[in-house]
Amino acid sequence: MTVQVENVVDRTAFARVYAEVQQFYARHMYLLDSGAAREWAETFTPDGVFAAPSAPQPIVGRAALTAGVEQAHAELRDKGEQHRHLLLSVDVAPQQDGSLVVRSYAQIIATPRDGAPRLHLMCVTRDLLVRDADGRLLVRHRRVTRDDRA
Numbered sequence: 001m002t003v004q005v006e007n008v009v010d011r012t013a014f015a016r017v018y019a020e021v022q023q024f025y026a027r028h029m030y031l032l033d034s035g036a037a038r039e040w041a042e043t044f045t046p047d048g049v050f051a052a053p054s055a056p057q058p059i060v061g062r063a064a065l066t067a068g069v070e071q072a073h074a075e076l077r078d079k080g081e082q083h084r085h086l087l088l089s090v091d092v093a094p095q096q097d098g099s100l101v102v103r104s105y106a107q108i109i110a111t112p113r114d115g116a117p118r119l120h121l122m123c124v125t126r127d128l129l130v131r132d133a134d135g136r137l138l139v140r141h142r143r144v145t146r147d148d149r150a
Contacts, residue, residue: 016093020128021092023100024137029085035077037069038062044139045130051143053123081111083120100129100141106144122147 024043031040041062044050050065051058059068076083090104103126110120128141 014092017094017100018090020137021100022090022130025087025090025104028139029087033068033082033084034083035069035073037066037073038070041065043137044142045132048139049141050139051141053144053146053149082111082113084109087125096107098131100127100137102127102129 001038028040028043031043035104041048044062046062047060048062048065049058049060049102050068055068058098059065085106086107086109090102093101093103095101106121106123106125107119108121108123111117123143124147126143126145127139129137130140132138
């Protein structure tokens, strides 16, 4: 009976963390897609790393993350296209130090003005999430790989 109760407590705690991670990504991707560059960058640690296949080097720090999103959002606006990032099959692995390793599939849907939506990219995202002093989740490191590149 004790094991059963402990398992229920563990499952309940994990369910809370999983829901928190889902909510984190819902806000995180909304900020990205709406062009709220500074707010999106603040969901990373101050020295957060974003290793994307489209960048020749990993992007490090909130200032660089902000600038990258501002540039990308301006290019999409000029092109007349909206991108939406969807995270699917989110796998959360709590670590001994309290961090979370999160792996997910990311679909980027592109919708041109007056056009039909299309799948733009299919990726795998691997994040290391940590908590700040207030207990909020932040991305310390993100690595994205694209399915169309080996």
